[in-house]
Amino acid sequence: MTAEEAAQKAEQNFKEGFNCAQSVLCTFSSEIGLSQETALKTAQPFGGGVCRMREICGTVTGMLMTLGFLEGSADPKDKDSKDRIYKTGQLLMQKFKEQNGSFICRELLGLAPMGESQKYLASNTVAGSASSPVSEERTGEYYKKRPCAKLCGDAARILAEYLAAK
Numbered sequence: 001m002t003a004e005e006a007a008q009k010a011e012q013n014f015k016e017g018f019n020c021a022q023s024v025l026c027t028f029s030s031e032i033g034l035s036q037e038t039a040l041k042t043a044q045p046f047g048g049g050v051c052r053m054r055e056i057c058g059t060v061t062g063m064l065m066t067l068g069f070l071e072g073s074a075d076p077k078d079k080d081s082k083d084r085i086y087k088t089g090q091l092l093m094q095k096f097k098e099q100n101g102s103f104i105c106r107e108l109l110g111l112a113p114m115g116e117s118q119k120y121l122a123s124n125t126v127a128g129s130a131s132s133p134v135s136e137e138r139t140g141e142y143y144k145k146r147p148c149a150k151l152c153g154d155a156a157r158i159l160a161e162y163l164a165a166k
Contacts, residue, residue, distance in 0.1 A: 001031075003160040010059075010156035014149045017138050019047025023152040024062025028159070032069035049105025052135065054112070059148070059155035060096055060103045064089050066159055088162070095158050100151065108147060 001009070006027050013023035021043040029039040045051055046061040067089055073081035097103050106112040136142055143149065 001160060003157045003164065006160035007153035007157040010152040011149045014152045015143065019044065019135075020058030020148050020152055021046035021062040021065070022058075024059050024155045024159075025065050027062075027156045028066045028070075032066060034069065048135070054106035054109070055104065057096075057103050057105045057108055057151060057155075059151045060093055062152075063092060063096070063155040063159045067092065070163070092158055092162060096155060099154055099158075108151060 010023045010027040013026050014020060018026065018040065022040050025034075025039045025043040026036055029036050032039075034042070043058075043062055043065065046065075047058045049055040049057060050061070067085065071081075071088065072085055075081070093103050100108060102108055
C-alpha cells in the first residue's frame, strides 16, 4: 500500500466512526497479521488521547502500536531491539510534530495551550467532570471542528513512508 493509500484509508476509517487510534492501526492490520476485530479492540482505549484524556494523540499511538507489531521484540533481554524501536518511534513522532505542531491531543484540538495541561485535566477528566469519558456523536458539525481525520491520514502516511524507505 502506498503512503497516499494508507492516508486515505486511515481518514476513511475515522469518518466511518472509528476512533483515531483504531483508524491508524486498522489501516495496517493485514500487514501486521491482526484481524480487523483484534486491531479495533486493541486500539479502542487509546482514542481521544488515551481514553479521551487528551494526552498523546491516538493517531500517534496507533502508528506506534503498528511499529511495535512490525519491528518489536517479545524478548525482554533484547536491548538492541528496544533501543532501535524507541529511536524509530521518536523519529516518527518528531515527524508528526513537525507536520502538526504537537503530538498531544489537547493541543492539536486547540483545547489547551502549552502549559495549561494540568488545568485542563483537572476539569475534563472523570475526577473533574463525569461527562468527559463520553464520546461525542459523529455529526457533520463534529467533523467540521475536528482535525482528527487529517491527523489519522498524516500518521498513516508517515508510517507508510517509513516502511517504504526500509
